[in-house]
Amino acid sequence: MDITKIPHINEVSAFHGEYKPEDCEKKSTVRFDERQKASRKVLPSIEEAIKRSGLKDGMTISFHHHFRNGDYVVNMVVDQIAKMGIKNLTLAASSLTDCHWPLIDHIKNGVINHIETSGLRGKLAEEISRGLMDFPIIFRSHGGRAAAIETEELHIDVAFLGAPSCDPYGNANGYNRDDENSSCCGSLGYAKLDAQHADKCIVITDHLVNFPNAPFGIPESRVDWVVVVDNIGDPKGIMSGATRYTKNPKELLIAKTAADVIEASGYFEDNFSMQMGSGGASLATARFLRDKMIEKDIKCRFALGGITGQIVQMHEEGLVKRILDVQSFDLIAANSLKNNRFHQQIDASYYASYVNRGAAVNQLDFVILSALEIDVDFNVNVMTGSDGVIRGAVGGHPDTAAGASLTVVTAPLLRGRIPTVCERVNTICTPGNTIDVLVTDQGVAVNPNRPELKEKLIAAGLPVTTIEKLKERAEKVVGKPEPIQYKDRIVGVLMYRNNTVIDVIRQIKED
Amino acid sequence: MSGRLRRSMLFVPGNNPGMIRDAHIYGSDSIMFDLEDSVAITEKDTARFLVYKALTTLNYGKKELVVRINDLSSGIGIMDLEAIVRARPDVIRLPKTETAQDVIDCEREIERIEREAGIPVGSTGMMAAIESAIGVLNAKEIAFSSKRLIGIALGAEDYVTDLKATRSPEGIELMFARGMIVNAAKAAGIMALDTVYSDVNNEEGFIAEATLIRKMGFDGKSVINPRQIRPLHAVFTPSERDLKKAMAIMDAIAEANARGSGVASLNGKMIDKPIVARAQYLLELYERSKAMPVEEV
Structure with a gap:
């Protein structure tokens, strides 16, 4: 055959050639038992x-x-x-x-x-x-x-x-x-x-x-x-085994308030979507939301993210229709991935990439996140401790905060002698303009760029105050911590999800 | 009904700074800092100092602040009073009250310290916890022993030990004491407050006990875990059905009064003064227990 006679062949196929058996990989005729093991x-x-x-x-x-x-x-x-x-x-x-x-x-x-x-x-x-x-x-x-x-x-x-x-x-x-x-x-x-x-x-x-x-x-x-x-x-x-339901009264108080915030926010409607963390307060929030879903007879369209046994339980009860799982937090979640056909494994890009053709975080109605520190501009630090030392992970925090319609941060107002709400966080991991509500054990603060949300929460009788007042309240009890001493040298760079530098971490100064 | 709700009184061990710091966030009607049984003998000074500092520096908003001191016969109680009265709590709770004289003795010390410290005499309230068989028998005299008393309370553990009985889930061993205390308190026009429920993980049992004591006429109960506050308040919140009925009673009597009559009829039943008083109490209770706005503290 003269392939040059095929009309337009060079236009329809750039890399063609004439078939010759000797150019191809040798056909495998491996014996049955060999293929089974090798x-x-x-x-x-x-x-x-x-x-x-x-x-x-x-x-x-x-x-x-x-x-x-x-x-x-x-x-x-x-x-x-x-x-x-x-x-x-x-x-x-x-x-x-x-x-x-x-x-x-x-x-x-x-x-x-x-x-x-x-x-x-x-x-x-x-x-x-x-x-x-x-x-x-x-x-x-x-x-x-x-x-x-x-x-x-x-x-x-x-x-x-x-x-x-x-x-x-x-x-x-x-x-x-x-x-x-x-x-x-x-x-x-x-x-x-x-x-x-x-x-x-x-x-x-x-x-x-x-x-x-x-x-x-x-x-x-x-x-x-x-x-x-x-x-x-x-x-x-x-696997730390089954995630346990918290009995800590402060975590329960925060969780109850967070669930009430979500209920009053306008995003808790039939076919909503959500992401919850794996901490005590997050798990408890999921449980309070579960009760509210049963009471109001509404269902969750999908739950995203790190998946816990709590979400799986809600899926198996018919409350959560689909699970999109980038990371399974416990054994119940892992086993569910194996056994539940609507529990879908997703990759990191599908989960949260900024550059692909559609990431799941952009479909989120609400997300519950945590914070080591949050400042009066709602910037969140989940990376450096009160001594300036790195001890955390950014995870999907900035991705879900940016993607979700309602981003709720839950945190105790004080951790020991350290206030959670401060003037300026040590390290910005998630920018404040993507955080909508802070829920603490001593009140709720709404980002000023969400006035309609603030009105809804006040109308629902929630303990709404300002983030400045929360900061004052914390400082009245434990005082204002001395600023952490750093050297000039930069030891870490925080890249925001669009590959821009959002903050740096410096070497700590030790005497 | 006096001004304050005392459905829940949250026990806070006086030597636990974390719990002292956060005691106001859980929504209990009163906070009771304990210097007595939850504090080991080696920690008594620490606890007294911490509670004094907390009362004089931290802002608990409008919460009623109660301090349970050690009994005066221990020798520690007087040291507690010397410090705590000066920190101006709303109420001093006297443990192990057996006779009216115990209250009078304590009141005398409080009054002396008030004078010494330039505090208005009589501004420190008192409550007496009854924790023994003899105390229960003297409940009436105790309840009438001082104008400072805002209420008397049952302390069940010591009482049951005194009886040589054991605690049971249904609380049969406390029937007499609860009856005596609630009756004595109401006769004296003060509050009756029930003992703690120790099995914090048994919410069902806790609700059953709270329901029982509410029916008996108690005004509230001590709680040892913040998780008990919400269900306790739910028990003390009138149901919608009871509320509607109370409102109908108030409407019926208002109509009867307009006609110049003191007796009305509702759905074929006679409405007279005690029924109206109960309806009024229920409506007041509801008004006060409606979701309390967050306090600026």
Whole structure:
């Protein structure tokens, strides 16, 4: 056949050629029993996977934080990289936590010279606050990180993604369908995006299961290699078990007020959508809202975000129609993902990206968020403690605050001797113009740019005051704290979700 | 009915700064700082100092502030009075009251301290907790013993120990004491206040007990956990049905009075003075217990 005779062939196909069998991959006629057990993707060790990935000095590696404080993967992989003598890497994790303190040595010995993350806690965070690293940490929200990956602002060379189950071809999941006793994290929302965009993707699992591991969180089409290890994490750290309902009277008081605020806000109508956090007050708010939903006979269209057992219970009762789950906070949520067909796993971009064609946060009627500090302009700090040391995570805070029609921050007015409401937060994580209401144990403050909302809350008899009065009230009891002493050196940069610098964190000054 | 509602009196251990600081946020009618049984002997000074400081520095708005002192026979009670009266609480609660003389002795000390400190004499209120078999028998004399008394209260744990009985969920062992105390209080025109319900996780049992004491005529109850306040107030809030009935009674009697009659008829039933008084009380209770606006503190 003379393909040049095909009309317009060069216009309809730019890269065509003439079919020749010898140019194609050899057809596989592997024996039945061989196909059952073997795959060229399964490698004997992490070392081998790193070698094959072509990881070199100066590249960027990525990890997810679905194993929370039980994660073994980050330390396991970076230890191996260190042994292989690779240096000056950027570690871009969706978040880091207490258990990642061994990174301190790898920063000191030059293996890691830059970190991107949503959060940082424990010894590693303390050392960084004291100036451990030359490059400042880049903190991004979950949506901000997704957008940075999508726009190549953050390019991932090799992703190392832990998974509680994976088949020999790379179909990976946050739970295991065949074995109830394996570790389990539920949604792989943050890992999904890394798998999609990384140049090379390595799944690390402790449960190799039969192909196909479907339905899957990460598809084999995005996975280069699979490594089987003894343990990917400590199940106790990955899942703290069932989330318990708080008995703390102050949390209950805040939660009751928050639920009353939502009810009076005009957004608590049939087919509403919501996102709740995993803290005591958030969980209690969900329970108060549940009672109100039953009383008013209204349903929730979808619940988004980090998903808890509380939301799952409401889903199973028919109160919440759909669950969009980027991260499962407890075992009940993880099991629901496995068992409930309308519990949908979503990736970080779908959840909250600023640059894609539609993120779920933009569909939120209301969200309940927390705060370490909130200032008179409603700016929120969820990152640095009262001593200026990094001990938190941005998470989806700025993304949901910007996306939701009603953003409610709940916090006690005082924590010990520290007022929560202050003149100026130490670190701005979420800008005040995206926060609508602050609910404390001693009153509710509405952002002045929402006067109609303030009227509604007053009409409902809620204890509405101004944020300045809340600040005064707090300072009357515990006084005004001395400002934290910092050095000039910048140790952290907070990137807002549109990749603009919203604030910096400086090295703490210690006497 | 005197001016104040005392449906709930929240116990706050006097040596717990966090709880002292936040005591006003839960919406109880009164706050009772405790220097007595919730404070270990080694912490008595600390608690006295903390409560004094709290009363003189923190702003609790219009909440009624009560301090439970140690009994005078312990030797600690007098030290409590010396400090606390000067901090100007609304009410001093005297524990383990057995006789009218206990109240009179305490009142004498309070009056002396008021004079010494230049505080208007008589401005410190008192309440007496009855916690023994002899105290219950003397309830009448105790209730009439001082003009400062705003109420008498039952302290069940010591009382039941004295009886050599045990606490039961239905409270059969407290029947006599509750009856004596509520009757003595009402005879003296003061409030009757019930004991604490210790099983804080048993909301159902708590509501049953609150319902019982309300029916008996008690004005309120001590609470040991803020979580008990909301259900307690709900018990003391008149139902819509009762409210409608009370309003109908008031309308009927107003109409009868306009005709020059003191007796009216409603749905075929006679309405006379005591029924009107009860309806009026219920409406007053409702007015006062309506959602209280947030106080500027």
